[in-house]
Every structure is written in structure tokens, then in C-alpha cells.
Amino acid sequence: MGVAKLRTKTSVEDYLQAEEVSPVKHEFVEGEIHAMAGTSDRHNLIAGDLYALLLVRLRDSPCQPFFGDIKVQVLKRVVYYPDLLVTCEEEIESPYFRNNPKLIIEVTSPSTRQIDRREKLLFYLQMPSVQEYVIVEQHKMNVEVHRRQPNGGWITYFFTEPSDVVELQSVDLSFPLPDIYRRVKLDKNAALPDDEQ
Numbered sequence: 001m002g003v004a005k006l007r008t009k010t011s012v013e014d015y016l017q018a019e020e021v022s023p024v025k026h027e028f029v030e031g032e033i034h035a036m037a038g039t040s041d042r043h044n045l046i047a048g049d050l051y052a053l054l055l056v057r058l059r060d061s062p063c064q065p066f067f068g069d070i071k072v073q074v075l076k077r078v079v080y081y082p083d084l085l086v087t088c089e090e091e092i093e094s095p096y097f098r099n100n101p102k103l104i105i106e107v108t109s110p111s112t113r114q115i116d117r118r119e120k121l122l123f124y125l126q127m128p129s130v131q132e133y134v135i136v137e138q139h140k141m142n143v144e145v146h147r148r149q150p151n152g153g154w155i156t157y158f159f160t161e162p163s164d165v166v167e168l169q170s171v172d173l174s175f176p177l178p179d180i181y182r183r184v185k186l187d188k189n190a191a192l193p194d195d196e197q
Contacts, residue, residue, distance in 0.1 A: 010031055028077070028078065029078050037109075037111055046180050047068065047083045047105075050084055053175055057172070057173045058086065062088055063088040063102070066084065070098060072099070073099050079097065082101070086102055086170070087100060087101045099129075103132050103171055105133075108138060125154060131147070132145055134168065140188075141160055141161070143158075144156055147169060164177040
């Protein structure tokens with residue numbers, strides 16, 4: 001007969017303290033710590049082009065874009081590293097994370113696609129500060145913009161055609177969809193999320 005093992009939960013305070021010196025990034029969900037895998041060159045190029053667009057658009061703004069290494073404390077016991085975020089916070093609690101982003105962008109990978117579309121979507125949309133949550137596919141032109149409406153509801157906009165212009169109202173930025181895919185070779189046979197079983 002096997003011996004039962006108790007799974008120990010970590011406090012968010014211990015996680016945040018350990019993360020400041022950890023050589024590996026981890027996300028934190030309800031007391032459990034999850035190591036993050038590295039990203040592909042394709043992922044990095046798309047995220048980099050998005051960051052460049054945000055950096056130019058916000059250079060004279062009090063809002064700041066961040067790329068990959070700043071955590072977001074979504075709830076007291078949920079902390080993620082979004083691929084990109086924009087925040088206009090004046091009072092900064094910590095140089096390592098932000099509490100009130102207005103825009104969050106995740107570039108999916110095969111290992112994170114379902115988490116980005118389900119778990120993170122659910123959590124990010126609960127944050128009162130978030131005006132838009134954007135999910136970007138890396139193997140095929142496909143951008144989803146989840147936008148908060150004045151009544152508090154959400155509408156999702158899909159951009160999939162080379163002629164589409166992506167609009168991010170939260171930062172007053174529009175750009176042709178191909179602009180963020182210009183340095184990557186797209187897979188014409190890649191399945192979009194609706195094609196998945």
C-alpha cells in the first residue's frame with residue numbers, strides 16, 4: 001500500500017520573494033508554482049514587433065508597455081507573466097509586478113494555447129483595470145481582441161485576413177495585421193483554435 005503525500009501550497013509572499021532571485025520564471029496559481037518554458041524565435045519576433053508598436057505609440061504617454069518579464073498579480077493568489085502588458089499606474093507597489101494593467105497580450109504556443117484561451121482569459125477578464133485582452137496565434141494570422149464594453153460586458157473581435165487592421169482601443173493603436181507577422185514564416189496548414197478537438 002502506498003503512502004499518502006500531502007501537496008504543500010506556497011504562499012504568494014514566499015513565491016514573490018523567491019521569484020526576485022530565481023533564474024527561471026514561474027507563474028503562481030492558487031498556491032501552486034509552475035515553471036515557464038522558453039519561447040520560440042517565432043514567438044519572440046511577433047511579441048517583439050508588438051512591443052515596438054506599443055513603445056512608439058506610448059512614448060509621450062504616462063502609460064508604459066512591458067515585454068515578458070513583469071508579473072501581473074491578477075488576484076491575491078494568481079500571478080502571471082504576460083507576454084506584453086500596458087499599465088498607467090502612478091503608485092507602483094513593486095518594480096517586479098503590476099496590479100492594474102489596461103492591456104494584456106499573450107502570444108500563444110502549443111503548450112500555452114489552452115491556458116491562454118481558458119484559464120488566463122477567465123482570470124484577466126475579472127481584473128477591473130483590464131480594458132482589452134489580446135490573444136495572438138504564432139503559426140497563422142489570427143488575433144483575438146477581447147474588449148470590455150461600457151456596460152461591463154465583453155465582445156471579442158477576430159482578425160484573420162491580410163487586409164484586416166487590428167484596433168487596440170485601450171491604447172489608441174491600429175496596425176495592419178501582417179505587420180506583426182512580417183518576419184515569420186506562417187504555416188498555411190496550421191489549425192486555428194476552432195479546428196482543435
